[in-house]
Amino acid sequence: MFAFTEGDIRSSATSQSFARGQSYYHSGAVSALTLRGDQLTARVAGSDYESYRVNVALDQDGRIASASCTCPYDWGGYCKHIVTLRGGRKLAAPRTRYLPAAPARGRVGSLSRQFAGATRPQV
Numbered sequence: 001m002f003a004f005t006e007g008d009i010r011s012s013a014t015s016q017s018f019a020r021g022q023s024y025y026h027s028g029a030v031s032a033l034t035l036r037g038d039q040l041t042a043r044v045a046g047s048d049y050e051s052y053r054v055n056v057a058l059d060q061d062g063r064i065a066s067a068s069c070t071c072p073y074d075w076g077g078y079c080k081h082i083v084t085l086r087g088g089r090k091l092a093a094p095r096t097r098y099l100p101a102a103p104a105r106g107r108v109g110s111l112s113r114q115f116a117g118a119t120r121p122q123v
Contacts, residue, residue, distance in 0.1 A: 004058075020083070024045070031043045040058060042085060
């Protein structure tokens with residue numbers, strides 16, 4: 001679950017990004033919010049036609065380990081789209097889709113080796 005706070009987000013964003021992100025948050029710009037294991041993803045409306053994809057990796061305590069966005073922002077700190085996730089638990093309650101964690105990479109690799117050389121009908 002999420003343990004990050006608004007303060008955690010605020011400390012990693014410029015004051016302008018934080019203010020703009022608050023506005024986006026209140027306008028309902030966040031959609032497709034999904035928590036899968038320790039990965040939180042969302043679609044956030046932006047100024048372009050297409051929404052941006054926000055990815056947040058959570059550490060074992062539910063705090064933000066890293067965050068990224070597909071928008072072109074490159075002026076330091078979190079962009080306004082990442083800031084929209086500032087609500088943490090408040091945002092998540094009714095709108096988050098919870099999925100089981102993805103299989104460990106080792107398991108996927110072993111399955112790949114197991115089926116290597118198999119033809120499509122054999123799989």
